[in-house]
Amino acid sequence: MVREQRIDPEVEVIWEDFHAEVNVPSEQLRQWLLTRGSGEESFGPNPDLDLPQPGRHILRVLSKRKVDLTPEDVEVMRDAIDRIRSLMDEKPRRGNADDEWRHSLLDLGHDVLVER
Numbered sequence: 001m002v003r004e005q006r007i008d009p010e011v012e013v014i015w016e017d018f019h020a021e022v023n024v025p026s027e028q029l030r031q032w033l034l035t036r037g038s039g040e041e042s043f044g045p046n047p048d049l050d051l052p053q054p055g056r057h058i059l060r061v062l063s064k065r066k067v068d069l070t071p072e073d074v075e076v077m078r079d080a081i082d083r084i085r086s087l088m089d090e091k092p093r094r095g096n097a098d099d100e101w102r103h104s105l106l107d108l109g110h111d112v113l114v115e116r
Contacts, residue, residue: 007066011074015066018077021084022109026062029055029109036107054079058109084110 007015024032033055057076064073087105092098102112 011066011069014074014077014081015069017081018061021081022058022062023114024106024109024111026059029059029062029106032106033059036103054083055107055109062109080108084108088112 022029036055054076058080061069061073061076061080069077084105087101087108087110090101092101105112
């Protein structure tokens with residue numbers, strides 16, 4: 001007999017919100033983070049360890065199934081949702097700040113150029 005795992009309704013909502021806000025596929029996010037993490041220097045022996053935070057945590061959550069989430073994963077999702085929404089509310093008018101703003105969102109797995 002297979003036991004059905006019950007997911008907390010709050011976690012269900014957070015899962016849905018997280019996947020709505022984090023709209024960059026995991027491999028694309030990983031490539032972006034590797035680019036950001038490399039800066040002017042070459043990669044170390046294990047490039048995944050050099051990924052910037054919180055992107056590395058977001059990437060880890062993206063690789064999980066909902067039933068495998070830990071309380072720490074749920075916190076990462078909450079934080080990502082809050083940060084993305086906060087940055088979206090602070091959209092600059094134009095100019096250099098626009099690139100910085102978009103890059104900050106990409107670090108969190110959100111691309112403003114992807115239509116919802």
